[in-house]
Amino acid sequence: MTESRSVQAAAKLMNISERSVRHAMFVRKHGIPELEQMVMAGTLTISAAAMLAEETPERQREVIATTPPRKIRALLTRERPANVPEPDPCPHCNGTGRKTEETP
Numbered sequence: 001m002t003e004s005r006s007v008q009a010a011a012k013l014m015n016i017s018e019r020s021v022r023h024a025m026f027v028r029k030h031g032i033p034e035l036e037q038m039v040m041a042g043t044l045t046i047s048a049a050a051m052l053a054e055e056t057p058e059r060q061r062e063v064i065a066t067t068p069p070r071k072i073r074a075l076l077t078r079e080r081p082a083n084v085p086e087p088d089p090c091p092h093c094n095g096t097g098r099k100t101e102e103t104p
Helices: 003-014 018-030 033-041 046-053 057-066 069-079
Strands: none
Touching: 003 018, 018 033, 018 046, 033 046, 033 057, 046 057, 046 069, 057 069
16 A cells, blocks of 8 residues: 555544644654654644654754743744745835836
């Protein structure tokens, strides 16, 4: 059975999304044991755990030690650079949405 089919089967069996299964696999592979324990105890969502598992083990320990579980996702989201670069301002309005006087 391919990994994709295994993920589908596991999701169906546990009545959860395939994304949740993938997150769990990622946490199991890259997360520290404490991270997995927090998920199993219900104090941290699997998606937040997957975000934290992307960090180094040292950073995972630091975040767990200093951040309440309900705030971990927000912390990691704020720390990440935006995936989409800011667009260049419109040459006709300099990003204001209104024509400037020098615009023909």
